[in-house]
Amino acid sequence: MTKEEQLAVFKKIVSINSVNDNEGEVADYIASLFKPYEGDDVKIEHVAYSQGRDNLVVTIGHGDRVLGFSGHEDTVAPGDLSLWDTDPFHPVVKDGKLYGRGACDMKSGLAAIVVAALEILEKGEQLPGKIKLLLTVGEELGNMGAAQLTKLGYADDLDGLMVAEPNDDLHKITYACKGVIDYHVTSFGKAAHSSTPEKGFNAIDPLLEFANEAKAALAKFDHADPILGKLTHVITKINAGEQINSLAEKAQLAGNIRNVPEYPNDMIYDTLNDIVEKLNQQPGVHLVIKYTFPESPMGGDPNSPLLKLAQQVAHDQFGIDAEPVTSTGANDGQEFTQSKKEFTSIEMGPGTDTAHQPNEYCNLDAYYQAIEFYQAFAKAFLSVK
Structure with a gap:
C-alpha cells in the first residue's frame, strides 16, 4: 500500500462517529478491506455485542503459534466543540499530524494493525503461524467487547498479545496495569x-x-x-x-x-x-x-520474552529504545489475559498525550512507523521456535 492508501484507511476510521456506540460501522468498514482475501488463509468474524455494536475478529494464516493484535473501535465524546479547531469527525492533516476524535486513542493504533495485516496479505507472505486481530467495542466504558470475546474463547489460543494503544509513539511499552x-x-x-x-x-x-x-x-x-x-x-x-x-x-x-x-x-x-x-x-x-x-490488575515482567522481542525489533529496525513502563489506566489486555491459556500482553502504539482532549491528534510519521513495526514484530514473534 502507498502512504496515501495507508492514510486513507486512518482517515476513514476516524471519520466514523463511534462515540461509545456505532462500532458496527467501523467493523463493517474494516471487514470490507479484508473481504477480497477471505478464504482458507483469512477468516472474518463479526461478534455482535448489541444492536449496531460489533466486535470484529480477523484471523490470518496457519500454524500453531498465534499472535494477537488488539484495538478498540470506540472513542470518548468530543466534548465542547467550541474548543476544537476542526470538526472532530472530519479528520484534517496539518503539519504532519492527523487531527480528529480518536486520532490518538486509539484509531491510529487500530488503523496501523489493520494496514499491517493487509500489507502482509497484499505481499502474499506466508507466515509461520497466525495473526489474530481482536477489534473491540466499549473499551472506553469498561472493556466490554474484550470481556465478551474472552468469555467466548477468542483469546484461548493466543501465545502473546500486542495492544496497539498510544504509548509515546512506540517509545514506551506498558507491561503491567492497576485494576x-x-x-x-x-x-x-x-x-x-x-x-x-x-x-x-x-x-x-x-x-x-x-x-x-x-x-x-x-x-x-x-x-x-x-x-x-x-x-x-x-x-x-x-x-x-x-x-x-x-x-x-x-x-x-x-x-x-x-x-x-x-x-x-x-x-x-x-x-x-x-x-x-x-x-x-x-x-x-x-x-x-x-x-x-x-x-482486575494485570501484573507483568519488564524482562518477559515478548517485551524483550518488541524492544529488539524497535531498536534494530527503527533505532527506538522503548522503555518498559506501568500504567494506572486499564486496557483490553486485562480482559484477554483472563483466558484459559496463559500468555503475556503488552501495550505499544502510535500516539502521545492528546487522548480524550480537544484537537486530539497523531503524528503521521509515528503511524507509518507503527505499520512497519507491527509487521516486523509479527514476523519475528511467529518465527520463534
Missing part, C-alpha cells in the same frame, strides 16, 4: 420537613458513615506493589437532597479504586460489602452498592 473498580452506593431514606426530622429519615447520614468507613478500611491496604505502587481510592461523586429545608429521601455517591495484585477485586468487594451489610443493621438504614467497570 479498576467503580462503585456506586445509594442510600434510601424518608423525606420530612427539616424542622421535624423525627418524622423522616435522612438518607445522607448513613451515606456519610459509609464514606468514612470505606476510606478508613481501604487505607489499611497500604502495601506498595514493587511495580505498580499503592492502591488508590477516591470518592468522586456525591448527589443528595432536594432543598435545604427537607430531609433527603435519596442520596448517592460513587468512588473509583485502582488496585494492585496484592489486593484483588474480590477482596475489595468483600470489604465494601461488609461495610454496607453492617450499616444496614442499624434502624432505618437502607444502603445498596453496585459495581461497574471492574477490571
Whole structure:
C-alpha cells in the first residue's frame, strides 16, 4: 500500500462517529478491506455485542503459534466543540499530524494493525503461524467487547498479545496495569420537613458513615506493589437532597479504586460489602452498592520474552529504545489475559498525550512507523521456535 492508501484507511476510521456506540460501522468498514482475501488463509468474524455494536475478529494464516493484535473501535465524546479547531469527525492533516476524535486513542493504533495485516496479505507472505486481530467495542466504558470475546474463547489460543494503544509513539511499552473498580452506593431514606426530622429519615447520614468507613478500611491496604505502587481510592461523586429545608429521601455517591495484585477485586468487594451489610443493621438504614467497570490488575515482567522481542525489533529496525513502563489506566489486555491459556500482553502504539482532549491528534510519521513495526514484530514473534 502507498502512504496515501495507508492514510486513507486512518482517515476513514476516524471519520466514523463511534462515540461509545456505532462500532458496527467501523467493523463493517474494516471487514470490507479484508473481504477480497477471505478464504482458507483469512477468516472474518463479526461478534455482535448489541444492536449496531460489533466486535470484529480477523484471523490470518496457519500454524500453531498465534499472535494477537488488539484495538478498540470506540472513542470518548468530543466534548465542547467550541474548543476544537476542526470538526472532530472530519479528520484534517496539518503539519504532519492527523487531527480528529480518536486520532490518538486509539484509531491510529487500530488503523496501523489493520494496514499491517493487509500489507502482509497484499505481499502474499506466508507466515509461520497466525495473526489474530481482536477489534473491540466499549473499551472506553469498561472493556466490554474484550470481556465478551474472552468469555467466548477468542483469546484461548493466543501465545502473546500486542495492544496497539498510544504509548509515546512506540517509545514506551506498558507491561503491567492497576485494576479498576467503580462503585456506586445509594442510600434510601424518608423525606420530612427539616424542622421535624423525627418524622423522616435522612438518607445522607448513613451515606456519610459509609464514606468514612470505606476510606478508613481501604487505607489499611497500604502495601506498595514493587511495580505498580499503592492502591488508590477516591470518592468522586456525591448527589443528595432536594432543598435545604427537607430531609433527603435519596442520596448517592460513587468512588473509583485502582488496585494492585496484592489486593484483588474480590477482596475489595468483600470489604465494601461488609461495610454496607453492617450499616444496614442499624434502624432505618437502607444502603445498596453496585459495581461497574471492574477490571482486575494485570501484573507483568519488564524482562518477559515478548517485551524483550518488541524492544529488539524497535531498536534494530527503527533505532527506538522503548522503555518498559506501568500504567494506572486499564486496557483490553486485562480482559484477554483472563483466558484459559496463559500468555503475556503488552501495550505499544502510535500516539502521545492528546487522548480524550480537544484537537486530539497523531503524528503521521509515528503511524507509518507503527505499520512497519507491527509487521516486523509479527514476523519475528511467529518465527520463534
